[in-house]
Amino acid sequence: MPELRKTVVEIEGRLHEEYVVVDGEDLPAWPEDRVLSRVGQPLPRVDARAKVTGTARFTHDIQLPGMLHARILRSPHPHARLRRIDVSGALAVPGVLAVLTHENVPELGWPGRPLFDTVLRYQGAEVAAVVAVDEAAATDALDKISVEYEPLPFVVDLEAAVEPDAPRVYPEGNVSADEASVYVRGDTDQGFAEADVVVEANFRTAAQLHNCFETHGSVCSWDGGRLTVWDSTQHVFGVRKTLAQAFGLPMHDVRVIKQFMGGGFGSKGGTGRYTVIAALLARQTGRPVKLLLDRREENLATGHRHNTLQYIKLGARSDGTLTAIYHQVFAGVGAWGWVAPVGGPARELYRCPNVKTEEYAVCLNLGPDSAFRAPGYVEGTVALEGAMDDLAVALGMDPIELRLRNYADTNQPRNLPYSGKGLREAYRIGAELMGWHLRETTGYLPRKRTILATLGGGGNHSPEGEQPPAGPGGVEDLVCWPGTQPEDLPPHRRRGLGMASQIWGGGGGPPAHAEVRVNPDATVTVATGTQDIGTGTRTVLAQVAAEELSIPVEHVRVLLGDTEAGPYGPISAGSLTVASVGPAVRAAAADARRQLVELAASLLDAKVEELILKDGRVEVAGSPERGIALRELTARLGNFMVTGHGSRGPNPEDVAVHTFGAQFAEVEVDLETGAVEVTRIVAVHDSGRIINPLTTSSQVEGGVIQGLGFALSEERAVDPQTGRVLSADLENYRIPTALDVPIIDHVMVPGADLAANNLGAKGVGEPPIIPTAAAVANAVYDALGIRPTDLPLTRPRVLAAIKRLEEAAQAVEAGAESGKEQAGEGGTR
Amino acid sequence: MKPFAYTAATSLDQAQEILSEEWGSRLYAGGTDLLTLTKRGTVSPDHLVDIKGLADFRYLRHLTGGGLAIGALTTLAELEANRTVHRRFPALARSIAVTGTPQLRNRATVGGNLCQQPRCWYYRGDFPCLLHGDEVCGAAKGENAYHALFGYESADGNRCVAVHPSDPAVALSALEAEVVVAVPGEAPVNWEATPIDDLFQQPTKDFPGTTILNPGDVVVEIRVPEQPKGSRQVYLKAMDRAAWAFALVSVAAVATLDGNRLADLRLALGGVAYKPWRARHAEEIARGHVVSPELVDEIVELAAEGAMPLGANEYKVPLLKGLVRQALRAVTDESRGI
Known part of the structure; x- marks a missing residue:
């Protein structure tokens, strides 16, 4: 019986309390010692053949009879007022059927901002849309639209935008202190006063662009009053809801389909403006319309990981116990957007009674931001774990020892114990695999480094008219003598080891529903309204259903990615699909199994309680001769299809469900050329029970590689003079190539999280990207003796750090010559 | 993208005739640069003159007295795979191995590699650029991390500060190579060899070209002299x-x-x-x-x-x-x- 329950659900690092309908009592998780034969197997993807042979159809592959093509004209200016627009030239292009602008766009129930605005706040903002018989005509027509813009003052630099006299994206200003996300636990003033050691640091991270292989886009088709949309989306049900609202349609008249996906990474969570535009043009022309964005549009207007400016301050007693953490974040969200929980790691990762985090959104005349794989936590981990290594240096402690000293057994913001936390184990396994002990004996940096000098660093930044409660005007960086280096290295190369920790949600939650249909030949169809955004959802769900029904995985077919295929599935984001939809599929399979056993009971003249379903047979426990093959049983039912229903149960109330992990990086830095070479990454994560080690390994490697891009090369570049993006293509926006990928060793901490859900499994999509950049930066710190503060670690930044190192060395040498001993005491400031 | 005419040239003379007479015609060989520029709208040719099929200009030949003559239509992949290049001109072999990707090297010709346009993101985007005919170089005071240290005289915006993108050109310069340029109407015996460094010129507001080549001029051969023993x-x-x-x-x-x-x-x-x-x-x-x-x-x-x-x-x-x-x-x- 469906039942209304209240539960806490975490998505992308933020908690939401909501009412959800759940379908009956949940099953207990498979116990730790249960031998599972389908779950846990490294099965290749069930749709691998379709993908490699090209029969898998992505949104770009959709071709419909009579289909038209649309393109969008976008603002060339970062900030402008639209004075006048004349589309007559475009309409005169042969093959063009219609042009939409702010002047003729119909009224919609669309909850978003206007589809075509008259104040354009970023390069790439929609100005008009053209629909034509082919893409070439539509593209040519864009050039024929005559637009008069009044350019307005713009701001594209995060540090400039927080200044009071900066050009304003909105009349209210670029930073709103009222809308800041502020978290306080305990009293940080008190905490810093109790500290024996205080370290502080500024960090900058760059805007990262998703660059999914498959660009954003939709194909929209009307059939009478019904709208069908093939969309590149992470949430078919979300798009259905918004489109029904926009066009005033009953929900059952909107169908959204996403069968195969070339990546989303958080940028395809909402309903695209291009989708609404395509649907409008399709309605207007009475023909299907395809609207796909190109790589440039993708990099201007479909979201990004916001760049950040962070100030962090840690206080600790001399034994390493943290007494206070203060973390202040300014995030460049673009023309509009959200601040991801950059302060999340500071709030949660370490046991600390006094914590304050402040997260400010800073508007810029750049495209709006969006979620990007572990939004906020990637950036925040760079700052927190960088500062922790500073603290380790200041205290003369091993970085892992310092982290263990502050190990948190409870989720402090919620004051709940963790359902499971394998972080200690992750540290142990990772340290062993990486040879962390070498850091202390031969070769690597000595445990206690000599602090050579302190250097003036960057300034502190505060929202308009408000001084941050802590933090001085400038931050000093430590410069340390590196220790002995391994003998196999030439003198101009330095090797370093670094590590960083990971905390994230990934526990999922309701609502998520599924149906399991058992066909007369005992094959099974799983139907659920989730989507596979490329992570292997089809495969994993097939394994779960096959396990519960004890049938071969090949006998299961999973229908998803279609609002008409199955019941509601949540957005594929927040690493929640396996932990949300998986348990619903298991519950539905269990429901089907119960019905099958009941049917068998009457056929076998046995009691339900006596029967077991095993290896495709229902039989009386202990008397296998009294049994019936599943296939025989279902055949007896004629054309009846046994249908099981299942839903994700509520989240546990007495524990907090999280994923954990640690990554270790080994780097070599060339002192002569500033090249940073990551030679090895060890990734150890705890995501509970692993359903498929093969798809998990793809996730871990993908996360690490995307993290390496963030650490080393990926950076949106903007021209300060025109406010336009210079790196809107794959030549100038540098994602890692195959040759940039180091050895990646990864291990999942064994064990299931039995309290999390009926699978004991948690998400693995986002965790692996979280600590990579921080681990790499800390390894570079270890190699150079100077902590990197700005990512990515491109040559200009690394060579500048090396220069500062050399200057410090010269200063010390000069000091030594004049008889003043400066080197020596490591310690505090 | 603007529609354009396409001619698969059957002789160098034919190609040169079109190129020297038709404003808006462009030489097209490997196309790894020209096609991307055309697709982005950075250049809008009216007529592409394809010389890829001119087998006479795709060769590696030993020069009398040592050294190597490389036909300009030789692909980078062919050069990279050549044993003589590996043994006697390892700097050139290496410069090719680190150029682009295998797919690009399969397609790109050595002549085209030398004559490619700068990779400057101001030039290749919708930004002020002398090569677009604009009044000022946007990179001079903009995001110029990838730009020149030498040879631009003044960063006043009147001078292009882009750098030449070719790797093989740098190796060929150190090897003191020469390029042979075919001038329209001149007999092959009169084609002159120019030191490779002199092929290039710094674009300015008045002369926004990157090479000394006039319309119809075609680089047909690269001559790499024998290097001293050892x-x-x-x-x-x-x-x-x-x-x-x-x-x-x-x-x-x-x-x-x-x-x-x-x-x-x-x-x-x-x-x-x-x-x-x-x-x-x-x-x-x-x-x-x-x-x-x-x-x-x-x-x-x-x-x-x-x-x-x-x-x-x-x-x-x-x-x-x-x-x-x-x-x-x-x-x-x-x-x-x-």
């Missing part, structure tokens, strides 16, 4: 990532050692000027001297002599010095790696 060569390239990136800075070094003495040294720098930049002063100082740490320091300093950082490319000075130092190490001391 010459040692290296090509080092610093990139933003491990592959498929243009040089931040690159160095080609060709050294001839007489025992411990540097009989000859040639140093060409890439990624720092509108052409391969020869560090001539450093070469002179090196010549005839015994290799010593002091000499290496001096060469390194002189290689960067006259560098004029633009703002965001200051890092190229230490990078250049570091690469020169590593190149010297590689060519003077076989026992030590780079």
